[in-house]
Amino acid sequence: MNVTSVVVEIQCGMSGAVLHSLALIEKASVYGFKDDKIVVVLESASPDELEKLTAELQAVEYVTGVSPVFSAHE
Amino acid sequence: MELTRRQLLKFSAALAAASAIGLDLPIPQEARAAVGADKWVKGVCRYCGAGCGVYVGVTKGKVVAVKGDKDNWNKGYVCLKGLLLPPILYAPDRLTYPMLKKGDKFERISWKEAMDLMVAKFADAYKKNPNSIAFYGSGQAYTEESYFMGKLFKAGLGSNNTDGNPRLCMASAAVGYVSTFGKDEPMGAYDDFYHSDCFFLIGSNMPEAHPVLYRILREQKDKRKDVKIIVADPRKTELGRKADLYMSFTPGTDLAILNAMAHVIVKEGLYNKDFIGKHTVFKKVVAPGPPPKIEKTSWEDYVAFIEQFTPEMAEKASGCPKADIIKAARWFAQSKATMSMWCMGLNQRTRGVWANNLVHNLHLLTGQICRPGATPFSLTGQPNACGGVRDGGLLAHLLPYGRLVVNDKDREDMEKFWGVPKGRIQAKPGLSAVEMFQAFGKGDVKCLWIACTNPGQSLPNVGEYRKGMAAKETFLVVSEAYHPSKTSELADLILPAALWVEKEGVYGQSERRYQLLEKCVEPAGEARPDFDVMNEFGRKLLAAVGRADEAKHLIPYKKTAEIWDEIRQASSGTAYDFMGMTRDRMKKAHGMQWPVPTASHPGTLRRYSAKYGDPLVKKFDPSAADISFYGNKADGNKAVVWLRPAAGPAEPADKDYPFVLTTGRQIEHWHTATMTAKVPELRRAAPYGFLEINPADAKSIGVKNKDKVKVSSRRGSLVLEARVIEVPRPGLVYASFHDPEKLINLLTNDAFDALSKQPEYKICAVRVQKA
Numbered sequence: 001m002n003v004t005s006v007v008v009e010i011q012c013g014m015s016g017a018v019l020h021s022l023a024l025i026e027k028a029s030v031y032g033f034k035d036d037k038i039v040v041v042l043e044s045a046s047p048d049e050l051e052k053l054t055a056e057l058q059a060v061e062y063v064t065g066v067s068p069v070f071s072a073h074e
Numbered sequence: 075m076e077l078t079r080r081q082l083l084k085f086s087a088a089l090a091a092a093s094a095i096g097l098d099l100p101i102p103q104e105a106r107a108a109v110g111a112d113k114w115v116k117g118v119c120r121y122c123g124a125g126c127g128v129y130v131g132v133t134k135g136k137v138v139a140v141k142g143d144k145d146n147w148n149k150g151y152v153c154l155k156g157l158l159l160p161p162i163l164y165a166p167d168r169l170t171y172p173m174l175k176k177g178d179k180f181e182r183i184s185w186k187e188a189m190d191l192m193v194a195k196f197a198d199a200y201k202k203n204p205n206s207i208a209f210y211g212s213g214q215a216y217t218e219e220s221y222f223m224g225k226l227f228k229a230g231l232g233s234n235n236t237d238g239n240p241r242l243c244m245a246s247a248a249v250g251y252v253s254t255f256g257k258d259e260p261m262g263a264y265d266d267f268y269h270s271d272c273f274f275l276i277g278s279n280m281p282e283a284h285p286v287l288y289r290i291l292r293e294q295k296d297k298r299k300d301v302k303i304i305v306a307d308p309r310k311t312e313l314g315r316k317a318d319l320y321m322s323f324t325p326g327t328d329l330a331i332l333n334a335m336a337h338v339i340v341k342e343g344l345y346n347k348d349f350i351g352k353h354t355v356f357k358k359v360v361a362p363g364p365p366p367k368i369e370k371t372s373w374e375d376y377v378a379f380i381e382q383f384t385p386e387m388a389e390k391a392s393g394c395p396k397a398d399i400i401k402a403a404r405w406f407a408q409s410k411a412t413m414s415m416w417c418m419g420l421n422q423r424t425r426g427v428w429a430n431n432l433v434h435n436l437h438l439l440t441g442q443i444c445r446p447g448a449t450p451f452s453l454t455g456q457p458n459a460c461g462g463v464r465d466g467g468l469l470a471h472l473l474p475y476g477r478l479v480v481n482d483k484d485r486e487d488m489e490k491f492w493g494v495p496k497g498r499i500q501a502k503p504g505l506s507a508v509e510m511f512q513a514f515g516k517g518d519v520k521c522l523w524i525a526c527t528n529p530g531q532s533l534p535n536v537g538e539y540r541k542g543m544a545a546k547e548t549f550l551v552v553s554e555a556y557h558p559s560k561t562s563e564l565a566d567l568i569l570p571a572a573l574w575v576e577k578e579g580v581y582g583q584s585e586r587r588y589q590l591l592e593k594c595v596e597p598a599g600e601a602r603p604d605f606d607v608m609n610e611f612g613r614k615l616l617a618a619v620g621r622a623d624e625a626k627h628l629i630p631y632k633k634t635a636e637i638w639d640e641i642r643q644a645s646s647g648t649a650y651d652f653m654g655m656t657r658d659r660m661k662k663a664h665g666m667q668w669p670v671p672t673a674s675h676p677g678t679l680r681r682y683s684a685k686y687g688d689p690l691v692k693k694f695d696p697s698a699a700d701i702s703f704y705g706n707k708a709d710g711n712k713a714v715v716w717l718r719p720a721a722g723p724a725e726p727a728d729k730d731y732p733f734v735l736t737t738g739r740q741i742e743h744w745h746t747a748t749m750t751a752k753v754p755e756l757r758r759a760a761p762y763g764f765l766e767i768n769p770a771d772a773k774s775i776g777v778k779n780k781d782k783v784k785v786s787s788r789r790g791s792l793v794l795e796a797r798v799i800e801v802p803r804p805g806l807v808y809a810s811f812h813d814p815e816k817l818i819n820l821l822t823n824d825a826f827d828a829l830s831k832q833p834e835y836k837i838c839a840v841r842v843q844k845a
Contacts, residue, residue, distance in 0.1 A: 005087035
């Protein structure tokens with residue numbers, strides 16, 4: 001299992017909408033947010049799944065960027 | 075609290091991401107520290123000059139984790155790079171034995187062979203010409219190491235040819251402090267963040283270069299509604315985007331802006347007449363020299379001088395709207411307490427000292443100084459640029475603790491203290507960084523020892539100096555933790571160096587805080603602490619040049635703690651005064667801020683004010699009621715307001731090279747990435763260098779995001795990936811200097827400030843074309 005944290009960057013003032021959308025994504029946990037950045041941790045069984053999850057985040061409305069920060073394997 | 079492995083990983087991952095954006099996550103403390111470690115040893119982060127206190131987790135003789143020290147100034151926070159320090163010690167390219175270049179290849183040799191060869195080469199060159207040997211040190215070396223090499227060269231060998239990489243990053247700040255206040259180093263502290271209601275940041279990318287300090291700044295902005303942030307920078311970084319007032323300007327025109335702010339302060343009567351009268355003198359240069367002829371002048375003369383710098387004039391010169399200049403001046407003067415901060419944007423300039431003086435001027439004119447929250451404060455780039463190379467006197471013009479080689483009394487004092495014959499220390503400053511590598515290229519310096527730094531990547535116009543470093547006629551020794559680096563690959567002899575907590579020593583950071591790093595683990599392979607190698611080399615070299623008897627008393631050390639005791643003595647009675655910073659106290663303390671004159675003194679948060687606790691005000695200026703700039707005795711313990719004209723860069727953009735290139739840091743990496751590139755997470759996050767270009771400029775030259783572009787200066791060219799982004803202003807392009815495969819310093823300009831000898835990395839003219 002891979003554990004990866006990402007910083008999700010969003011359009012200014014849209015945190016409420018984005019947090020609501022992120023809550024619906026399985027295997028994505030929101031840990032906190034500040035200004036227009038949200039800390040999300042992803043759990044994935046394979047690189048393909050990680051890529052899919054990242055794409056899912058990127059597709060959320062008002063998300064402007066997804067930056068990986070940390071990755072570890074269990 | 076019990077954690078599963080998965081939970082722990084998730085907490086670690088979240089914490090890393092939170093640190094990257096300055097977010098205080100509500101993760102239980104147990105989780106932060108739950109990484110298995112047999113013991114936690116107090117230390118300091120290896121990277122920037124902020125000097126974050128850390129605890130180093132050690133298991134079975136190996137560093138396994140790092141966590142922030144909540145009892146230190148950083149309150150437990152560290153940035154992502156700090157959290158991910160452990161892998162730097164265990165990289166596969168750690169250099170674990172000495173190597174000698176034979177033909178085009180390096181071969182393993184023993185330490186004895188290495189030392190014998192090094193001593194023979196240096197002794198031979200020295201006997202022919204004492205100034206044909208040199209040492210180039212580092213703001214990352216420990217204080218004891220830098221002090222030792224200054225002593226060996228200046229007192230033992232009578233050569234001032236010692237310098238270091240702080241010449242490339244902090245020299246203008248140091249000369250700025252000395253020329254304004256009489257002595258180097260800031261009077262303020264990080265504590266001022268909590269008291270200031272106006273922050274003026276110029277030439278700093280704090281969110282990326284000093285992320286933990288930025289965290290404090292943002293926290294203060296979020297908590298206190300009255301806090302205003304002014305940012306002056308040609309790049310609109312995260313800092314500029316979060317500012318209350320962002321001032322964009324043409325690179326190199328900020329001296330006009332600073333003078334124009336002073337103009338507004340004078341014209342609108344926002345100056346502090348009482349403070350100016352009591353605590354300042356005015357000076358100007360009447361003949362440029364060298365050496366420059368300086369005269370004292372008057373407030374009236376200053377007012378007449380500043381008349382020309384109207385906001386309209388500054389707008390025309392800089393492109394910064396006059397309304398912004400006026401607003402910045404008013405906020406600066408009228409706030410309860412203004413704190414200025416700057417970094418390489420001001421220092422790495424051919425007029426870096428002038429720019430520093432002009433920031434100090436604003437504080438002196440308004441009295442925004444020497445009280446909580448009101449201070450000029452230079453941000454430092456390396457963890458021990460202040461402690462070792464500046465304070466310890468390694469730089470070519472310095473002697474320890476504020477003394478100068480050109481000053482007769484300072485030389486005599488140190489000759490007496492070190493017990494060498496009168497006249498041993500040369501009165502002429504040695505070669506500064508760029509001059510040293512120029513002399514090495516010409517063969518005037520025959521033997522050069524580089525320790526703990528990577529000039530083969532970091533020097534400006536590096537292509538020129540790499541040729542000199544690779545020359546067969548000279549002898550280059552490089553002490554490094556890794557091989558190959560862009561410098562070790564050019565060496566004749568490479569010495570494996572212990573890294574960070576593989577050795578013991580003292581770091582001194584931006585706010586005069588000195589901290590002890592204790593040894594946590596054994597060095598890799600045959601690597602040795604630089605201090606051990608220097609100690610052995612010094613004794614053997616002095617013996618080889620006929621000074622074996624002197625070596626006995628000059629180099630009596632068996633461990634670094636002994637040299638620290640000598641350093642305390644050398645600082646005693648100076649404006650630094652470390653006497654109370656005993657090794658025992660430092661082992662317990664979470665850093666101590668000098669001056670610390672006695673073993674019971676707690677350290678000094680703010681200098682130059684008796685009211686706020688500087689114990690040296692009454693010592694050096696007994697009649698002072700409160701504030702005394704006692705470093706400036708010659709000017710009656712007053713600070714200097716300088717009349718400095720606006721002056722542009724050495725190489726402005728022109729029709730052949732129409733863009734300005736500036737360089738800087740990005741958050742994932744540090745310096746030449748010899749360490750951060752060893753950390754998989756950081757390497758993956760930022761694998762290669764790129765060129766930032768404004769969308770309008772990109773459109774004008776037909777470049778799209780991620781296109782390859784060729785960027786060329788008069789010195790070299792490079793192909794980089796374009797990052798089209800609204801960060802640099804039109805006309806400006808930016809590249810980080812971290813990527814060893816994309817040496818941006820092939821393009822940068824090695825012209826340097828005549829006063830500080832610091833090169834102008836921040837501005838050179840380039841051409842950009844689609845590759």
